[in-house]
Amino acid sequence: MAEQSIRFDDGAAYERVMGRWSQLAGDVFLAWLSPADGLRWLDVGCGNGAFTELIARRCAPATLHGIDPSEGQLAFARQRPWEHPAQFQQGDAMSLPWPADAFDIAVMALVTVFVPVPARGVAEMVRVVRPGGTVAAYMWDMLGGGFPMEAMKVELRALGVTPPLPPSVDASRLDVIRALWTGAALEDVATTEIAVERVFADFADFWAGQMSASIAPTIAGMSAGDVARLQAALRARFPADDAGRITCSARANAVKGRVADPD
Numbered sequence: 001m002a003e004q005s006i007r008f009d010d011g012a013a014y015e016r017v018m019g020r021w022s023q024l025a026g027d028v029f030l031a032w033l034s035p036a037d038g039l040r041w042l043d044v045g046c047g048n049g050a051f052t053e054l055i056a057r058r059c060a061p062a063t064l065h066g067i068d069p070s071e072g073q074l075a076f077a078r079q080r081p082w083e084h085p086a087q088f089q090q091g092d093a094m095s096l097p098w099p100a101d102a103f104d105i106a107v108m109a110l111v112t113v114f115v116p117v118p119a120r121g122v123a124e125m126v127r128v129v130r131p132g133g134t135v136a137a138y139m140w141d142m143l144g145g146g147f148p149m150e151a152m153k154v155e156l157r158a159l160g161v162t163p164p165l166p167p168s169v170d171a172s173r174l175d176v177i178r179a180l181w182t183g184a185a186l187e188d189v190a191t192t193e194i195a196v197e198r199v200f201a202d203f204a205d206f207w208a209g210q211m212s213a214s215i216a217p218t219i220a221g222m223s224a225g226d227v228a229r230l231q232a233a234l235r236a237r238f239p240a241d242d243a244g245r246i247t248c249s250a251r252a253n254a255v256k257g258r259v260a261d262p263d
Contacts, residue, residue: 012048012076013211013213013216014047014048014050014073014076014213015048015050015076016208016209016211017208017209017210017211017212017213018050018110018148018212019048019050020050020198021148021196021198021250022047022050022051022109022110023050023051023053023054024196024197024198024250025109025110025138025140025194025196025250025252026050026051026054026109026138027054027058028194028196029109029136029138029194029252029254030054030055030058030059032192032194032254032256033105033134033136033256035059035105035134037059037060037061038060038061038062039059039061039062039103039104039105040061040062040063040102040103040104040105041055041059041061041063041064041065041103041104041105041106041107042065042066042067042096042098042102042103042105042106042107042125042128042129043055043064043065043066043067043106043107043108043109044067044093044096044106044107044108044111044121044124044125045067045068045093045108045109045110045111045114045115046066046067046068046073046074046077046088046109047068047070047073047077047109047110048073048074048076048077049066049073049074049076049077049078049080049086049088050109051107051109051110052064052066052077052080052086053080053082055107056082056083056084056086057083060084061084062104063085063087064084064085064086064087065086065087065088065089065098065103066086066087066088066089067088067089067090067091067093067096067097068088068090068091069090069091069092069093070090071090074088074089074090093108093111093115093121093124094115094116094117094120094121094124095124096124096125096127096128098128099128100127100128101128101129101130101131102128102129102130103128103129103130103133104129104130104133104134105129105133105134105135105136106125106128106129106133106134106135106136107135107136107137108121108125108136108137108138108139109137109138110138110139110140110252111137111139112137112139112168112171112172112177112180113139113142113166113167113168113169113170113171113172114166114167114168115168115171116167116168117168118168118171118180119180119183119184122135122180122181122183122184123184126184126185126186126259129259130259131259131260131261131262132258132259132261133258133259134256134257134258134259135181135184135186135256135257135258135259136254136255136256136257137177137254137255138194138252138253138254138255139171139172139177139252139253139254140172140250140251140252140253141172141173141174141193141251141252141253142165142166142169142172143169143170143172143173144172144173144251145251146172146250146251146252146253147250148198148212148248148250149210149212149214149215150250151234151237151238151248152210152215152230152234153215155230155233155234155237156215156218156230158233159222159226159229159230161218161222161226163214163215163218164214164218165214166214172253173253174191174193174253174255177191177253177255178191178255180255181255181256181257182257184257185260186257186258186259186260187257187258187259187260188257188258189255189256189257190255190256190257191253191254191255191256192253192254193251193252193253193254194251194252194253194254195249195250195251196249196250196251196252197247197248197249197250198247198248198249198250199245199246199247200245200246200247200248201244201245202240202244202245202246203231203234203235203238203240203244203246205246206234206238206246206248207231207234209248210234
């Protein structure tokens with residue numbers, strides 16, 4: 001099977017597959033950050049606004065900006081029911097279009113592995129956050145089995161099929177994320193693990209929820225027989241309860257640090 005890139009251009013599709021997962025982990029992440037109200041927020045790699053919406057609902061931001069390379073994702077984000085005004089623009093995490101000290105807090109939610117040079121993305125967040133402000137992120141532990149679709153990937157590999165990995169997948173490891181933050185001269189760097197569960201109504205709901213941007217094109221290229229074998233393997237891994245529901249777990253690594261005061 002030809003190698004495929006991972007693209008996130010469909011905001012509605014992302015919402016069905018990853019939006020709920022992002023908010024489940026994001027709830028725990030925001031509780032861990034425990035930010036004050038009235039801050040100037042930047043959500044880097046905001047995608048379709050799943051996590052940005054949590055910020056608006058929970059953190060009473062003074063201002064809220066999101067940036068993402070996909071205009072399709074941003075179009076979905078702009079249509080969400082915003083409790084606080086949010087502004088979105090297309091752009092690159094490694095070249096943020098804001099001056100120094102423009103924000104009190106900058107976050108990356110499920111983004112670090114998709115930044116071609118993660119250290120540059122972190123450095124840009126540090127640049128646009130004021131001294132004393134916060135730079136933080138969370139990312140699925142993709143190399144440690146924490147990805148919500150990890151079981152799907154294991155079963156695909158058993159069939160001789162290997163879905164693509166993000167370009168900077170090492171930046172999902174807790175030690176690598178910590179090193180990125182300390183390497184950017186952030187102070188009071190702290191990390192934590194976030195464990196979440198999601199309940200699906202039945203196997204059809206679970207199967208639809210597995211069709212991430214890295215997996216759906218792979219499934220589309222498989223034979224009907226291999227798809228049937230894959231579904232049987234997943235049914236065995238995730239037996240339904242008496243009501244037909246399926247529970248799946250995931251784990252993310254999170255990091256935060258404080259921008260140093262100037263010398």
